[in-house]
Amino acid sequence: MTYWRPIPMTDPARHPEALPLAGGWCWFDRVERLSRSEPPAIMPLPEVPPEVLDRLASPRAPIAGLSWERPRLMGILNVTPDSFSDGGLFDAPDSALAQARAMEAEGADLLDLGGESTRPGARQVPPEEEIARVVPVLGAIRRHSPITLSVDTRKAAVAEAALAAGAEIVNDVSALHFDPxxxxxxxxxxxxCIMHAQGSPETMQLDPRYDDVVLDVYDMLEERVAAAESQGIPRGRILVDPGIGFGKTLQHNVSLLRRLSLYHALGCAILLGASRKGFVGVLGGAREARDRMPGSVSVALHAARQGVQVLRVHDVGETRQALSLQESVSGTV
Structure with a gap:
């Protein structure tokens, strides 16, 4: 099998034959050809199959009212006592609502609410407990704001209750595997949102292995998107997430980030959640999750330069400021 990775550019001096990447702010005039049996090769556009170029260049459909002419910021709101970065800070409805308002004021385009930690080693939460954590906060936010809301859950019962309370996006870290x-x-x-993960949160970091992490993740996401389509979910309503930190070593995470633009070939909008994760701390020398904001912003800027449509972040204001500066100096606004 051949894989095609567009090489994104944001330089205002755009090549006249270049194509827009997913109809967004990046463009490309070369593609990296990847396979499991041959070395990577850089190909000019005339040597790439037309159907591949069409999928890479076609604009992604809006999802839950969000269009993709610029990167969107998804603010993380964990209403849990044990999430790796902010567990216990926003598990009371009043504090969660205050944080939601703060992130919206700082420039969040959507909010992702989770009632079950999926950090390495986390225990599974019963659906009724997860619903009790998430739904009151969702309802309170919806009464005060029209902002797009996502629910981060693996469980159908939780997703159903969240949709009834005003959520519009289901963010399933199990890619529809966990709950039939x-x-x-x-x-x-x-x-x-369909995310790649190897194993469950309880075991995923014990000894993750891949033949080729970049291509293995691609294959799994392609299979899960096809499975979702077979069950009545159009590709245009699906986001894909390579699952940074979910069953990956530090080197796996770095390899995925280096070739992140490959996942545009799936024909879906891309979501990246790397904020404050362990590899940021290792590479950036920040042991505590709360100290990883600068490194997290750096990864977010890299993702934006790769054409990633949704950046899932804890530090909304800092990331918005950095994106604004990058957009201005690169001429993409």
Whole structure:
């Protein structure tokens, strides 16, 4: 099998024959050809199959009212006692609502609410407990704001309750594997995020291995997108997430980030969640998650230069400021 990775550019001096990347702010005039049996090769556009170029260049459909002419910031709101970075800070409805308002004021385009930690080693939370954590906060936010809301859950019952309370996107870190009923519920949502993970949160970091992490992740996401389509969920309503830190070593994460633009070939909008994760701390010398904001912003800027449509972040204001500066100096606004 051949894989095609567009090489994104944001330079205002755009090549006259270049194509827009996913209809967004980046463009490309070369593609890296990848396979499991041959060395990578850089190809000019005339040597790339037309159907590949069409998928790479075609604009992605809006999801839950969000269009993709610029990177969108998804603010993380964990209403849990044990999330790796902010567990216990926003598990009371009043504090969660205050944080939601703060992130919206700082420039969040959407919010992702989670009631179950998926950090390495985290225990599974019963659906009724997860619903009790998430739904009151979702309802409170919806009463005060029209901002797009996402629910971060693996469970159909939680997703169903969240959609009824005003959520519009289901963010399933199990890619519809965990709960057989999730596809039926997600088919009614305006948006679904499918993420790659190797193993469950309880075991995923014990000894993750891949033949080729970049291509293995691609193959799994392609298979799960096709599975979602077979259950009535159009590709245009699906976001894909390579799952940084979910069953990956530091080198796996770095390899995925280096070739992040490959996942545009799936024909979906891309979501990246790397904020404050362990590899940021290792590479940036920040042991505590709360000290990883600068490194997280650096990864977000890299992702934006790769054409990633949704950046899932804890530090909304800092990331928005950095993006604004990058957009201005690169001439993409």
């Amino acid at each position: 009923g999730m596809a039926r519920v997600a088919a009614r949502a305006p948006g679904l």
